[in-house]
Amino acid sequence: MTVTETRTAGAAPPTAGRPRPRRSRHTKAVLFFVVPFGALFVLFYLVPIGYAIVQSLYKLERTGTFGPAREVFGGLVQYERVFSDGPFWSSVGRVLLFGVVQVPVMLGLALLLALLLDSGLVRGRSFFRLAFFVPYAVPGVVAAIMWGYLYSPNLSPFTALTRNVDFLSADLVLWAMANVVTWVYVGYNMLIIYSSLLSIPTEIYEAARIDGAGQFRIAWSVKIPLVMPAIVLTTVFSIIGTLQLIAEPQVFRSFSSAVSSTYTPNLTVYSTSSIPNFNLAAAFSVVLALATFALSFTFLKFTQGRGER
């Protein structure tokens, strides 16, 4: 983003004196590219968000046990319920704990694999690149079902292990799911980091080598700092993904006694909307979205601030 800004700023003075017609043609082109995106973005992104916000500000009123409900403006009533909902906040704590452990492990692995592929130490590079990526092609639900079987105490091919260690117990099931998520997304994140590694000009490596740097030194002091933007990007994606965890816990609910209907924040939203209590579910979603936004934004601010210094 900063790159484009500086470029347009630099190019601005010469274009200032250009005749107008050109500019309007430019505007048309801009419209041509922006309108389809903008329309879809508004229709399928902003309107639903707006609708959720509106819904979250309403409450129901009725008379008698089966009286029809009237939706009336309720102000922040639903939000009061959200903030006094114990299970919801403990589920937020749960996914944060999950994220603090799982995201670094997953991205560490992704970075390691990307560096290995890039180092030239591995033969059959394109095979491994594809092989690491394959789990991402497996739909998340299918992956969760598959791992559910692998963890199962009596049906797993590894019963010798699963009979003695109950991966689906209350203590371990969160990490069992972390393993599934890691398995699915490591390859995806690796690919982002790897493609960013490929874009590093080879002259930099040559210069480093002339200065006497070995493979590890190059990886540590040249490659990692240069792919930092990609790592930051994957971290933000992962933070968002963590807070929105739903497929894995939903599938694991049928395998494990330890996964409740409010195990993750999104599961709470789902359970609430199937009551159906749309207003409260909307309020949960809005709070969750704001929390996700705040967390991602804080992380970006923190890492960018550090980069500038």
Place this chain on the structure above:
Amino acid sequence: MRASLRSASVLLTSALLLAACSSGSDDSGSGTAAASSCKPSSGPVTLTYTSWIPDLEEVVKVWNAKNPNIQVKVQTGPNGNSGTYQNFFNQLKAGNAPDLGHIEYDALPSFRVQDGLADLGGCDIVAKAKDQFVDWTWNQVTFGEEGKVFGVPQDAGPMAMFYRADLFSKAGIAPPTTWDEYAAAAEKVKAAGGYITNFSQSDINQFAGLAWQAGGRWFANDSNQWTVSMTDPNTKKVADYWQNLIDKKLVSTVPPWTPEWDNAYNTDKSWTWVSAVWGANSIATGAPKTAGKWKVAPMPQWAAGEKKAGNWGGSSTAVFKTSKHPYEAAQFALWLNTSEEALTLLNEKANLYPATKAGAALPALKKGVKFYGDQPIYDVFAQASTEVAPDFTWGPTMTSTYANASDGFKAAVSGKGTLVDALTAAQASTIQTLKSQAIPVKE
């Protein structure tokens, strides 16, 4: 950055306005639908019907061939609580629900409280059909109110005990007829290397059936407010009973409806299952290796000599309030659930056990069943059906009640808390859920 924020906020407010307009207009639409009149429509009619009954299309084909003017289109979806109910709620909110829907008895109050059901009480054909149905099923669709009918009863789930006759006789244990005998048998079965049954941590409706038999009544509605009593003495008795078996590790606690669970039945680990009539099919498909070894006996009783049964499941064919052809929809629903040809087909294709009194005498339900060593098992269920107490009421937010109770049951089988704790917590959160929906409830 600031500029983009501002434009985003402009977009957002306009979206809000848009949304506000649209939500306003659909409110006024739903408010006008008053008490439904039930008059035949003129001209040909096409009805949509959403259900998860397997092979329902085959049954509907028979109707469509005979009624060129009332054509029914079948849409299939997942099992109610696994998604179809949520679809119904969303469709009702969006105003595009199908004409007819498959709704289990325990979910009917939820749909009524959301104002989603057409009252068929005004349809003379429906009112006249009352005597054809088993009393308690009629009660489920009328909520015990005169002149109101919110669906046509379809099937019932009277409960009995499936047991491994071969294993019991080999171990020299008599099949239990009371719950005391059942607990005593559980010790012997454990000694013989099995479990008397698997306690289900997530089938709260099964537990409700057990409580129903014992005289537990979870909900009451005096038309001013609801009363929730999931820990009444009778339900507590049932909960304590199973807690004892769990504590002594006399029952297994595998999550139900998983391959793991099928495996327990298929490999002689689980010896009995106190379940509904449709469970006959679940065992046959889940535990094929045990063919010919099962038998069916009446549910164990709380006092020797009593004759009481519980019910698990059963559903109705409901007409949604948004339907433009309630009369034709009711006509179809009655044919589907009372005519011998439809009931026979439904039993053949989907193992449904009819909710009509005459249904118990269907030739298809008099035959011996091969999987059960040619025992005419439906006779046991026909008897059970007459022993189900008619006054069990479901609450208006069962999805959430089930989820909450199941969370607690899951904790209890993992050793955290007890079943009674789970029911106490489920009662508290049910009251909370009712209040957040502005449904009057006694605290």
